[in-house]
Amino acid sequence: MIQIQDKFLNIPLIQGGMGVGVSLSSLAGNVAKCGGMGVISAAHPGYNFEGFRKDPTATSCRAIKYHIQRAKEIAEGKGLIGVNIMVAGNGYEELVKASVEGGCDAIISGAGLPLDLPKYAKGKALLAPIVSSGKAARLIAKVWEKRYQYTPDFVVIEGSKAGGHLGFKKEDLLAGTCQKLEDILEDVKKELAPFQEKFKKSIPIFVAGGIDCGKKIAEFIKRGASGVQIATPFIATYECDASQEFKDMVINATKEDIELVKSPTGFPGRAIVNEFVKKTRNRGNVCMKSCLDCMIPCNPSDTPYCISEALIQSVSGNVNNGLVFVGTQAADIHCMKHVHELIQELMQEMEDNL
Template sequence: MIQIQERLMKLPIIQGGMGVGISLSSLAGHVAKCGAMGVISAAHPGYNYEGFRKDPVGVNCQALKDHIHHAKEIAKGNGLIGVNIMVASQNYEAFVKASIEGGCDAIISGAGLPLDLPKHAKGKALLAPIVSSGKAIKLIARVWDKRYQYTPDFVVIEGSEAGGHLGFKKEDLLAKTYQKLSDILSDVKKELKVWEEKYKKTIPVFVAGGIDSGKKMAEFIKLGATGVQIATPFIATYECDASQPFKDMIIQCSEEDIELVSSPAGLPGRAIVNDFVKKTRQTGDICMKNCLHCMIPCTPEKTPYCISEALIQSVKGNVQQGLVFVGSQAARIHEMKHVDQVIQEYMDEMEENL
């Protein structure tokens, strides 16, 4: 049994939040049903709702509440339901409030430093920053303590092998001069000690990025991690909210198909190289027909493409006309499975190696 402050979950697994529309209520609910933490992405959860184009913020907030409710119905009291909210979102505060109103158990926040997350959600849900260095958690913990007399309830460390937006410089990723996940784990745990002592609580740490086996789970748990966050392996599941063409793209990709891309969010990302990615590299500009005003770093008149539109297209099934974010282990996924099968395989191998 894993205890995160006053909440409990049976398994040491967090399902990573994947947007747009990849991890919504079906995936998150079925992960939680197994006793882990299912996570809904706050990146346009209402993309397929009526009225989304006219009022994306209002519709996304309602969709968050709907999906949290539905995920909990699926989970039937098992596990936990979290929401992943990007700090880079223009409507960060609105999505935090909607998640709280929807009754989520946890808010996991990255793509920037969630320095003011406790202002909106302190004491209302478990709060966890996503970090990629000891330096980042040191800053976040100091700010939370000074401004809000609070400290993280748990922490997620995303290493260099994760999918989607990455908290590393692109040149470091290409040159492979980034810090190893095991070293980041050590640094983060050292930084958290002072806050664990001050607030008299244990702060669990989960590692993410390239965790493609139960053996790796065991390795990091031996190094002091409470558990792991897994995302890409859950895409090729029957319960995942993405379209089947999107899932097939994961199953059929090879290591050569996966590369780093530049995102309008101002961060490097890992994705499958398809027609869309090739076009962005050839022309450097894809016309934006409309703007959802969703990302703080994005300047509509200068951005090479709309990342929201690119993600929406791919998850709907137009996989050659949109962006397909994946983790480094995507090429090792070759078949469709059920969520409980994926989790059981991880757990069985973890137990064999502990």
């Protein structure tokens, strides 16, 4: 059992947030039902709700509350329900407040530095930044201490093998010169130690990126991690909220099908090569029929494509005209499973290697 402040996980597993619409209440609720932390993505959870095109932020705030409640009903009082909220997205404050009002157990925040997260949710939910270096962990902890007399309740480290937006330079990702996940873990542990001492509380660390088996989970626990965050393997589950066409893209992907893409957020991302990705290589404005004003760094006049539209298309089943974010381990996924089957396999192999 893993203790995170005043809350508990029966298994050392967080399901990574995947948007748009890949991890909503069905996936998150079923992961929590198995004793882990199920995570709902706050990236346009209301994409299929009435009123979304007219007011995306307000609709997504309404949707996040709905999905938190539904996930908790599915979980039947087990595990925890978290929400993943991108700093780079517009409506950040509103989504954080809606998540708290909806009764989430935790807020996990990345795609930028969540320097003001405690301002909106301190004492109302467990708060966790996503970092890719010890330096980032130290900066966030220092700012939280100075501004809010608070320190992270837990931390998620995303390494270079993760899916979606990555906190590394594209040239380092291509060259394979990014810092190894195990080395980042050591740095983050070292940087957080003074804050654990100062605040007299443990700060559990969960590692993510390329973790697809229980043996790897055991290895990181032996290195001092409290647990892991896993996302991509959960796409190929019956309970995942994405369309079957989206899931089939992951099941059928090979190593050669996965590459880094340029995202309008300014971060590199890892995705499956399809017709849409091929188009973005050659020309801009691939999917700019309308602007949802979703990303702070995005300028509609020069963005290569609308990332929200691209993600909405793919999760809805139009996979050749959208973006399918995955981690490196997608090439090793070949069949559908139920969430409880996947978790049981991971936990059993973990136990066998501890």
